[in-house]
Amino acid sequence: MFATISAFSQNSSFAWYFEGNKQLFKKNYDAAIEAYNKAIEMDENADYAYFNRGNAKFEQEDYAHARLDYNKTIQMNDEYAEAYFGRGRCKIFMGDTDGGCKDLKIAKKMEFRPAIDEMNEHCQN
Numbered sequence: 749m750f751a752t753i754s755a756f757s758q759n760s761s762f763a764w765y766f767e768g769n770k771q772l773f774k775k776n777y778d779a780a781i782e783a784y785n786k787a788i789e790m791d792e793n794a795d796y797a798y799f800n801r802g803n804a805k806f807e808q809e810d811y812a813h814a815r816l817d818y819n820k821t822i823q824m825n826d827e828y829a830e831a832y833f834g835r836g837r838c839k840i841f842m843g844d845t846d847g848g849c850k851d852l853k854i855a856k857k858m859e860f861r862p863a864i865d866e867m868n869e870h871c872q873n
Contacts (some may be wrong), residue, residue, distance in 0.1 A: 768797065772804050780804040790861035795824040799831050811838040829858035833866070840870050 768783035784801035787794050802817030818835035821828050836851030849871035855863035 761787045761794050761797070764790065765794065765797050765800070774799060777804045777808050780822055793824060795821045795828060799834070802834055803864065806834060806838065811841050814838050828859065829855045829860035832858070833860055833863050837866060845870060
């Protein structure tokens with residue numbers, strides 16, 4: 749599955765992260781999650797890997813676990829607008845519209861433009 753990663757680069761969290769991105773782009777969500785897991789094993793502070801693992805889980809409609817990854821991303825980097833956006837969408841799809849809209853509002857304040865469209869679709873304010 750990961751034949752494109754050389755033995756040398758397997759020692760890099762970034763290599764696994766980029767492999768995850770490649771699989772995510774191909775919509776191979778399980779393979780993407782596996783690669784992000786390896787990136788996180790190598791660097792537990794890899795907020796970018798938690799974020800994209802959340803994106804892969806979101807695409808699988810596993811909103812509860814995606815939200816946990818977005819939570820971890822925000823815990824590590826509270827200025828990660830895209831993570832607030834992702835977590836907000838999870839909350840909305842899980843029935844917590846108020847909580848989701850609060851997160852979308854945070855993302856909007858950070859000038860993450862897609863949050864505006866989501867807010868217009870799901871939020872009163």
